[in-house]
Amino acid sequence: MATASLVVGGTQRKAKVRLGPLVERVLGYVILGLILIWFVANIFADPDRFLGSLLVGLQNGLLYALVALGYTMVYGIVELINFAHGDLFMLTTIIAAGLMVGLLGVGQLSAISILALLLALVVCMAAGGFINMSAEFLAYRRLRSAPKLAPLMTAVGISFIFRGIAQQDYINGSAQKNWPISWGGPQVEGVYIYKLVMVLAVTVPLLLLMTWIVARTKMGKAMRAVAQDQDGARLMGINVNGTISFVFGLGGALAGAAGVLYFLCQTQTYYDTGTQLGLIAFTAAVLGGIGNLTGAVVGGLAIGVVQALNEGAVYGLGSNWSQSVVFIILIILMVFKPEGIFGRPTTEKV
Amino acid sequence: MAATTHALHPDQGRRNLGRLAWPIGYVVVILFLFFLYQTILPSLVKPVSAPVLAWLPVATINECLMWAIMALGLNVVVGYAGLLDLGYVAFWALGGYTAGWLMAYPFNWTWDFHLFSPVRANAPGTHINFWLVCIVAGILCAILGLIIGAPTLRLRGDYLALVTLGFGEVITQFFRNSGNIAGHNVAGGDPGISSIDPIGTGPLGALGIAPKLLTNSAAGNIWKILVLGLLVGICIFISLRIREGRLGRAWLAIREDELAASMMGVPLVRVKLLAYAVGAFFGGIGGVANASGITTAVSPSGFDFGKSVLVLLMVVLGGMGNVWGVTIGAFLLSWLNSNGLKQIGVQIDAFTGGNLEATLPRYNYVILGLLLVLMMLFRREGLIPEGRTKALMQMPSRTEAESLGADSVEAEAETDALEHSDAAADARIAGSAAAMAGSGAGTSHGSSGARRKEES
Numbered sequence: 001m002a003t004a005s006l007v008v009g010g011t012q013r014k015a016k017v018r019l020g021p022l023v024e025r026v027l028g029y030v031i032l033g034l035i036l037i038w039f040v041a042n043i044f045a046d047p048d049r050f051l052g053s054l055l056v057g058l059q060n061g062l063l064y065a066l067v068a069l070g071y072t073m074v075y076g077i078v079e080l081i082n083f084a085h086g087d088l089f090m091l092t093t094i095i096a097a098g099l100m101v102g103l104l105g106v107g108q109l110s111a112i113s114i115l116a117l118l119l120a121l122v123v124c125m126a127a128g129g130f131i132n133m134s135a136e137f138l139a140y141r142r143l144r145s146a147p148k149l150a151p152l153m154t155a156v157g158i159s160f161i162f163r164g165i166a167q168q169d170y171i172n173g174s175a176q177k178n179w180p181i182s183w184g185g186p187q188v189e190g191v192y193i194y195k196l197v198m199v200l201a202v203t204v205p206l207l208l209l210m211t212w213i214v215a216r217t218k219m220g221k222a223m224r225a226v227a228q229d230q231d232g233a234r235l236m237g238i239n240v241n242g243t244i245s246f247v248f249g250l251g252g253a254l255a256g257a258a259g260v261l262y263f264l265c266q267t268q269t270y271y272d273t274g275t276q277l278g279l280i281a282f283t284a285a286v287l288g289g290i291g292n293l294t295g296a297v298v299g300g301l302a303i304g305v306v307q308a309l310n311e312g313a314v315y316g317l318g319s320n321w322s323q324s325v326v327f328i329i330l331i332i333l334m335v336f337k338p339e340g341i342f343g344r345p346t347t348e349k350v
Numbered sequence: 351m352a353a354t355t356h357a358l359h360p361d362q363g364r365r366n367l368g369r370l371a372w373p374i375g376y377v378v379v380i381l382f383l384f385f386l387y388q389t390i391l392p393s394l395v396k397p398v399s400a401p402v403l404a405w406l407p408v409a410t411i412n413e414c415l416m417w418a419i420m421a422l423g424l425n426v427v428v429g430y431a432g433l434l435d436l437g438y439v440a441f442w443a444l445g446g447y448t449a450g451w452l453m454a455y456p457f458n459w460t461w462d463f464h465l466f467s468p469v470r471a472n473a474p475g476t477h478i479n480f481w482l483v484c485i486v487a488g489i490l491c492a493i494l495g496l497i498i499g500a501p502t503l504r505l506r507g508d509y510l511a512l513v514t515l516g517f518g519e520v521i522t523q524f525f526r527n528s529g530n531i532a533g534h535n536v537a538g539g540d541p542g543i544s545s546i547d548p549i550g551t552g553p554l555g556a557l558g559i560a561p562k563l564l565t566n567s568a569a570g571n572i573w574k575i576l577v578l579g580l581l582v583g584i585c586i587f588i589s590l591r592i593r594e595g596r597l598g599r600a601w602l603a604i605r606e607d608e609l610a611a612s613m614m615g616v617p618l619v620r621v622k623l624l625a626y627a628v629g630a631f632f633g634g635i636g637g638v639a640n641a642s643g644i645t646t647a648v649s650p651s652g653f654d655f656g657k658s659v660l661v662l663l664m665v666v667l668g669g670m671g672n673v674w675g676v677t678i679g680a681f682l683l684s685w686l687n688s689n690g691l692k693q694i695g696v697q698i699d700a701f702t703g704g705n706l707e708a709t710l711p712r713y714n715y716v717i718l719g720l721l722l723v724l725m726m727l728f729r730r731e732g733l734i735p736e737g738r739t740k741a742l743m744q745m746p747s748r749t750e751a752e753s754l755g756a757d758s759v760e761a762e763a764e765t766d767a768l769e770h771s772d773a774a775a776d777a778r779i780a781g782s783a784a785a786m787a788g789s790g791a792g793t794s795h796g797s798s799g800a801r802r803k804e805e806s
Contacts, residue, residue: 164715
């Protein structure tokens with residue numbers, strides 16, 4: 001009897017009509033269309049507020065891009081979601097605060113404080129790079145050939161350590177800490193222009209420098225080679241460990257720069273900043289296609305703008321829901337286009 | 351019927367006993383804990399009972415039991431099915447809020463409804479029996495689990511972790527903003543819902559054996575050991591039984607190799623969704639147990655990302671996929687988190703005269719993080735690993751050639767280990783070689799080699 005039913009099942013099975021991909025594509029376009037309609041509706045409802053939100057979005061988006069680059073580079077080279085990256089960023093905001101306000105006594109941004117800003121940038125970038133490299137050296141390096149869950153859990157553990165350190169009273173405490181920095185200068189729709197100029201003046205050269213390093217230098221070539229094939233790179237005489245370490249350092253340095261800028265923009269430090277901003281930045285990296293540097297920047301800007309519109313524009317849910325909006329974008333993206341805007345779909349090899 | 355067919359097996363009796371061993375042992379442990387606090391400790395002299403109460407207060411035991419429910423639930427998702435879930439706190443929150451909705455007099459509730467509830471009949475608000483709420487919360491959470499699971503079905507590893515994390519954050523934010531959702535107060539917003547009904551004891555309370563309401567008093571806490579212990583026992587039973595069945599084996603198959611499992615005919619969609627649903631069901635029960643039994647209040651600040659990681663840490667520390675390991679991991683970590691660190695601080699203070707009692711608990715994040723990193727570096731498979739997980743975690747995921755490239759030193763050690771692991775085969779080869787040469791016939795190697803030759 002068992003064999004008979006097997007035969008019947010074998011011959012009478014109908015070919016399935018695959019509705020899935022078609023429905024999926026249509027739904028994807030519908031969602032994209034709705035987002036566009038939302039944009040246009042916001043422009044027509046109140047152009048001034050839209051402009052203000054757009055500027056805020058640009059400013060935040062560039063910061064997200066800096067952090068997202070750290071995620072995307074590390075993922076590109078060792079396929080690890082570095083959960084601790086956001087908390088590394090948070091540590092650098094605290095270092096920046098201590099250095100600029102506590103040590104140098106910066107209260108108002110002026111021509112002289114540009115020197116302080118430069119010093120803070122150098123210190124925080126060095127600190128970020130150093131912390132990230134040491135984390136790689138102490139933990140991730142030993143887990144490179146382990147199953148994927150192990151380094152991921154290690155990253156979560158390291159993020160816990162960073163958060164725990166920041167929570168101590170002599171570092172930052174478990175409450176939000178506001179620092180007395182006041183911004184002056186002209187405003188457009190409530191956005192301080194100097195803030196935006198500062199963010200642009202720091203971020204754009206850094207991004208150009210990054211592109212130059214990856215595309216033109218010997219180290220960049222080594223990075224690309226290691227990302228493609230570690231064994232092949234090693235056989236070609238590339239120092240794989242050194243290259244991976246360098247990538248972690250570079251990502252940490254970018255997070256450090258973002259930390260200084262974020263602190264100056266928000267003038268507050270909080271031990272939980274890392275989780276929130278890190279997740280947003282990671283969403284940005286995924287949006288652009290993880291492992292893709294241009295994608296991270298574009299994704300960061302897109303997330304920044306959407307978030308700012310949601311908070312500031314006429315038709316928005318308000319800042320109470322900004323996390324949710326970002327995550328819903330992430331979830332929708334994961335359903336319809338997991339490879340991101342610039343990424344290529346990957347197929348699993350057996 | 352079964353007895354007659356299996357009567358020929360000599361170890362039938364032992365197998366039956368083996369099947370009964372854990373429930374009996376478990377009941378004995380829970381009853382021992384109950385009687386320890388109920389009768390034994392009060393009758394002992396203070397120098398004996400005081401340290402026990404200091405190291406292991408009743409409230410901490412209850413918390414440990416509650417966390418064990420959570421860890422067992424996450425174990426189904428992460429340990430059995432291998433789907434990394436970083437947003438498990440969502441189910442805990444929904445379970446807690448279900449208790450808040452159905453077992454309290456919240457904010458603007460105008461619907462008075464009582465159903466087998468231990469509170470007095472004229473109390474305002476909705477009051478439903480603890481056990482019914484457990485089931486309702488479990489089902490609600492299972493539905494939420496399906497909703498969360500559906501879009502993540504085709505994701506793997508890291509992406510899956512991220513999306514579940516996102517869902518966890520969205521749900522926490524929903525409860526944080528729940529004071530005003532489209533103008534309605536759904537769940538009390540930031541302050542949450544307070545004064546949730548305690549667990550009732552029904553007939554036991556009516557007979558005067560137990561207190562009628564298990565509040566956070568000394569007597570209530572002791573009786574809660576039995577209630578929470580029963581819940582944990584049910585969860586352990588379900589976990590163990592599912593693991594043996596068709597579904598459990600399908601989970602293990604997709605955990606080990608999703609592609610191969612689907613080729614062998616495992617329906618990926620159904621099996622994965624069921625993993626989420628079962629895990630979420632446990633999470634919901636854990637949420638009700640927490641809200642009604644431990645805190646008697648729910649507020650969004652308790653449901654942060656750290657809690658998800660804490661539960662995951664319990665699963666990983668105990669040994670993914672092993673029910674007993676996970677239970678013990680939950681006990682260890684929740685004890686450390688609630689009372690252990692403080693007590694260790696107190697003990698060290700007694701020697702050094704410092705103030706670690708207050709300082710050590712403040713470093714709990716750092717300590718938990720360090721623990722996680724060290725576990726991953728030195729004992730990836732957990733304290734009490736499941737045999738299969740152990741093999742999986744110790745095996746490098748890449749092929750030998752790739753791991754050679756990844757780190758030549760590690761690869762060298764690996765090759766060494768591989769060579770040494772087959773020492774028996776080496777000995778055989780050496781023995782047969784010796785036998786071929788015709789010398790050393792007196793040594794054990796030689797004789798075994800000679801016998802082998804005769805066989806062939």
